[in-house]
Amino acid sequence: SQKIEQNSEALNIQEGKTATLTCNYTNYSPAYLQWYRQDPGRGPVFLLLIRENEKEKRKERLKVTFDTTLKQSLFHITASQPADSATYLCALPSGSARQLTFGSGTQLTVLP
């Protein structure tokens, strides 16, 4: 069955450092992968989408890579700030009606 794993439940880093979050998947051949941010008690917010033919995508301080051979995506936040503290979710398309399956998320805390 399809499975998505985000490597750590929680990640603490010092302000200014680069945070790296991992999303691994099995039994998928996704055409793309998405990353979302979720703050406590709120709905997720879309951040980035990367397609299978793209190795890397950037948006301001965010960078996403997608390795379809390793079946892995890495999500980087450079020059991290306390305001980046949140749970980050990766999501893959599933089903025929535009459904998404979400990973369990990584809770990032950026320490001042």
Place this chain on the structure above:
Amino acid sequence: GAVVSQHPSWVICKSGTSVKIECRSLDFQATTMFWYRQFPKQSLMLMATSNEGSKATYEQGVEKDKFLINHASLTLSTLTVTSAHPEDSSFYICSASMRSTSTDTQYFGPGTRLTVL
């Protein structure tokens, strides 16, 4: 753009009552709307997918008679939790995908916290 609202943001009800949650896409037409449930420290679990004017498709293990979904227009979907019980207490989140896009980016509402006493 791509704003989705949910109402109410939180609700407390007695066991056995029904609760309706509204999900609206404010500035776009949604091809499809989705309903998720999220328990503390867990990820989003898809409950059902609904398209305007047609019956919702429920995920395995989700009782369609308990979680009634109505998708009356391209901007409004409702979820009614019927005969709610304490185990239905959860965070319910809707999302919508845009009619004009070719990808599955979903725009999420702020969620509704349901507490059943």
